[in-house]
Amino acid sequence: MKVLVTYFTQSGNTEKIAKAICEQAALNHEAELKKLEDVTPDDAAGYDMIFIGSPLHSGALAAPVKECLDAVKANPGQKMAGFITHFAPGYPEQDMNGFTEPLRTACREKEIEYQGCFDCQGALTESLHDMVQKKLNLTDEQWADMVKQMTGHPDGGDEENARAFAEKILA
């Protein structure tokens, strides 16, 4: 199977997961890792399976990822899965369903088989800490707990979980 792992990243977290997924895919398939900005709709049409990754931005997929999903070509038989990183420790299934809605809609409209979405924690870039702490209205203590929890993610365990996700889909 020809597999594309493509991703948008600003601080490297989603890229880390993309690499883990691509390494897993490359064990048994022809797998390529490409930044989202290097992929055209024509390129994307040439793969049997696409993993597309995004950081969570204000409770949604990042804008370039949504644009890419809009531009992707109808491709019956093609498969697609998502992966998302976010600073929050985890989200309820209901919220995840909201975040992945553009992915599922693109697949439905373009006759692409949706294969699910992986998500994990990814530390928030330090320059945004003050702003987010204020926005969430957290005390210094509460924020320190949150920072402690997110620091180091995605870690080896997150990468392992991402590999297991890819392995299951590609089996």
Ligand SMILES: Cc1cc2nc3c(=O)[nH]c(=O)nc-3n(C[C@H](O)[C@H](O)[C@H](O)COP(=O)(O)O)c2cc1C
């Ligand atoms: C503009 C912006 C908005 C964000 N909004 C959220 C959010 O709503 N929920 C969340 O858990 N993380 C949010 N984050 C944190 C990122 O999703 C998280 O740090 C992610 O791992 C960054 O991935 P990257 O390093 O691949 O860019 C936001 C980050 C930025 C820059």
